[in-house]
Amino acid sequence: MAGKPRLTYLNGRGRMEPIRWLLAAAGVEFEEVYLETKEQYDKLIKDGFLLFQQVPLVEIDGMKMVQTRAILSYIAGKYNLYGKDLKERALIDMYVEGIADLMQMILMFPFSPPDAKEKNLESIKERATNRYFPVFERVLKQHGQDFLVGNKFSWADVQLMEAILAVEEKVPAVLSGFPQLQVFKTKMSNMPTIKKFLQPGSPRKPPPDAHYVDTVLKVFKK
C-alpha cells in the first residue's frame, strides 16, 4: 500500500536479518531506521511504537508489527511465499521453525563468554550437520524438485539459504556431506532477487562484530 515497509532495528543482523532476506527475496524494497543509542530506543517505547517494548519493528501496511515470526508470516502470506494450502503451510512452518532453532544458536553466539565460544561453535556445527541439514538434504533428494515445498519457491527456501550461508561463515566446509544442499545453494544464489541481495551494497548486513555487540548491550541496557 502506501510507501515501503520501514524496519527499525540495530545496524546489524540479529533478529531482523531473516526479515531483510524475505522482503528482498520477494523483491520488496524497504527502508531502515537504525537504533544506535538507548535514548532512541527509550523514545520508541515512550511513543508507543513497540507493543512489547521490543524490536524488531516493521511498519507495513498501516501496522506497527512486532514479533519476528508474526512479521515473517505476514510477509510470506502477502507475497505468496507460504504454499498453496494449509498442509503446505504446515510443512513450511515446520521447516522454518527448525531452521529458526539453528539460527538462534548463531544469534546468541557473539554474546557468549569467551570461554564458552569454542563449545558453542562445536554445538552449532553438530546441530547443523546431525540434526538440521540432513533433514533438508533428504527432503530435496526424495522429491527431486528445486524447492523445499510444493515445487514452488517459498519462505522455507529463503530461510534455508540464509541458514546455510550463516553456518558456512562459522564452519566453511559444512556442506561437504550434503550434495543436494550444495546444488540448492547454487540455485538459490542465481535467483534474481536473491542474487541482488547477495551483492555488495544490498541491505544484507555483515556478520556481527565487537562493535555490534557493544551497541546491543548499550541500547538495551536496563
Add this chain to the structure above:
Amino acid sequence: MSGKPKLYYFDGRGKMESVRWLLAAAGVEFEEEFLETREQYEKLLQGGSLLFQQVPMVEMDGMRMVQTRAILSYIAAKYNLYGKDLKERALIDMYVGGTEDLMGFILMFPFLSAEDKEKQRAFIVQKATSRYFPVYEKVLKDHGQDFLVGNNFSWADVHLLEAILMVEEKKSDVLSGFPQLQAFKARISSIPTIKKFLEPGSQRKPVPDDKYVETVRRVLRMYYDLKAN
C-alpha cells in the same frame, strides 16, 4: 480423516500444553502417548517420526507434525481460530508471540534450583505486570469487545487465558490491577469447551512437579543445568 489427533509428549505440560488447550478449545478430541522411558524416545527417533529429533509431535491429518508453533498454527487455521484475513492473522500472531514469550519464562521454572526459582518467580511476575498484561488490558479496553481480535473467538484468546492462569499459579492476585483481564478470564473460562477443559478429569495437565522434571531429564538426557533469566 482417520481418527483423532495423537499427541506424543511427556505426561505433563511443557511445550505440549498450548496444543492441548487449543484442541480442547476447538472441541477436538485427541489421544495422547506419554513418553516415560528413554527406550520409547529412542524408538520414536529410530522410526523417523521426529523430524528434528524432538517432541512435541502430533499425528494429525496424515502428517507427523513437529515444532509447536507449526502445530498450533495448523490447528488454529483448520478450526477457524485464526482470524478472517491476513491482517487479523498478523494481530493474532503478534499477541500469541507475546504470551508465548511470557509462558516461556514459566516453562523452564520447574527445572531451576530452589534459589533460582524465587528469582524467576519475581521475574515472571514483573514481566507479566509491566510488559505483557498491560498490552492485553489496553487492547480489550480500547475496543470494548469480548475477544482480542476481530470480535471473534480466536487462538489469541485461548493462549492469553492459558498464560493468565499459569501466572496466577505463581502469584494468585497478579490480576488485581487489570479489571479487563479479570472480566476476560471469567468470560473465556465459561465458554463451554474451555469450561470442560478446566474441569477435573480433562486432559489438562497439572503444575509440573519433581517427577515430571526427573522424567524429562532422564528421557532426553538434557536440562540438568538451567539458570534463571
